[in-house]
Amino acid sequence: MSNEYLELSQVSIEFPTPKGPFKALNQVDLKISQGEFVSLIGHSGCGKSTVLNIIAGLLKATTGGVLLESREVDEPGPERAVVFQHHSLFPWLTVYQNVELAVKKVFKGKMNKREMAEWIHHNLELVHMRHAEHKRPAEISGGMKQRVGIARALAMQPKVLLMDEPFGALDALTRAHLQDSLMEIQDELGNTVIMITHDVDEAVLLSDRIVMMTNGPAATIGDILHIDLPRPRRRVELAGDSRYNAYRAEVLKFLYERQRNPADDDDTSGKTAQPKIRAVKTAQVGDEKVKVA
Ligand SMILES: Nc1ncnc2c1ncn2[C@@H]1O[C@H](COP(=O)(O)OP(=O)(O)OP(=O)(O)O)[C@@H](O)[C@H]1O
Ligand SMILES: [Mg+2]
Numbered sequence: 186m187s188n189e190y191l192e193l194s195q196v197s198i199e200f201p202t203p204k205g206p207f208k209a210l211n212q213v214d215l216k217i218s219q220g221e222f223v224s225l226i227g228h229s230g231c232g233k234s235t236v237l238n239i240i241a242g243l244l245k246a247t248t249g250g251v252l253l254e255s256r257e258v259d260e261p262g263p264e265r266a267v268v269f270q271h272h273s274l275f276p277w278l279t280v281y282q283n284v285e286l287a288v289k290k291v292f293k294g295k296m297n298k299r300e301m302a303e304w305i306h307h308n309l310e311l312v313h314m315r316h317a318e319h320k321r322p323a324e325i326s327g328g329m330k331q332r333v334g335i336a337r338a339l340a341m342q343p344k345v346l347l348m349d350e351p352f353g354a355l356d357a358l359t360r361a362h363l364q365d366s367l368m369e370i371q372d373e374l375g376n377t378v379i380m381i382t383h384d385v386d387e388a389v390l391l392s393d394r395i396v397m398m399t400n401g402p403a404a405t406i407g408d409i410l411h412i413d414l415p416r417p418r419r420r421v422e423l424a425g426d427s428r429y430n431a432y433r434a435e436v437l438k439f440l441y442e443r444q445r446n447p448a449d450d451d452d453t454s455g456k457t458a459q460p461k462i463r464a465v466k467t468a469q470v471g472d473e474k475v476k477v478a
Pocket of ligand 2: 233
């Protein structure tokens with residue numbers, strides 16, 4: 186394991202806006218080891234997707250940069266597959282063809298047609314979507330589209346899997362199933378994963394480290410929490426584990442005490458403009474409902 190497999194150094198970014206440049210990120214420094222699972226957590230609009238898009242090569246930092254295995258990242262590449270916040274399937278292709286497109290890009294000349302078909306089926310099975318392989322995106326639900334997006338990313342066997350709230354749109358059971366599958370897949374393949382989430386339980390369950398971001402503008406890393414729980418991790422056992430609950434409390438404290446949601450401070454109506462974070466405020470752990478506000 187290298188300590189500097191993926192390295193963000195002094196990453197800052199400014200977006201041009203009609204009112205002048207908007208500094209979204211300020212001097213983000215982060216070193217990620219090979220095979221590590223890192224979650225990014227922070228309030229809506231703080232800059233999580235921007236960090237991920239810079240690592241993906243889809244956005245360029247204004248200053249600073251990203252190194253993967255000592256090589257500068259300056260464009261997108263199949264070794265850094267992205268699962269977007271909102272699915273991004275080609276509407277005119279079937280589920281199978283959407284995954285096939287990615288597989289051809291990576292494995293052309295390395296796999297024959299039969300091997301490719303087997304590999305596509307294998308990845309669709311991982312996300313329980315084999316039954317819908319001939320359907321087009323318009324014919325399947327939002328959660329199903331997201332699952333195909335995950336299969337497509339996994340099928341590229343990326344060195345780094347970048348996931349932007351990959352399970353946000355899914356029902357609780359599918360979400361739990363995919364979280365478990367992701368842990369198994371990562372254990373088997375050893376990919377490095379960077380995942381954005383708003384779900385504190387998901388972050389603690391899956392991560393080796395949770396990177397907690399400060400509020401923007403000029404957001405940066407506020408704190409990093411190491412999750413020192415043995416693997417394989419089982420959600421039911423962990424619900425009653427005192428270390429697990431202490432980690433969750435740390436993250437909640439960061440989000441609601443140290444980095445209050447800016448929308449709450451503007452709020453004079455008694456309502457909040459940030460339902461996503463509100464939802465976490467009474468988070469469910471097993472049978473227990475934890476009130477945090
Ligand atoms: N292309 C752009 N032009 C101008 N401002 C932008 C652009 N992209 C992002 N921003 C701003 O940068 C900040 C960070 O955005 P980003 O999408 O990274 O937030 P986020 O943490 O992913 O939020 P969410 O949790 O809601 O997805 C926000 O204030 C956003 O308005
Ligand atoms: Mg985002």
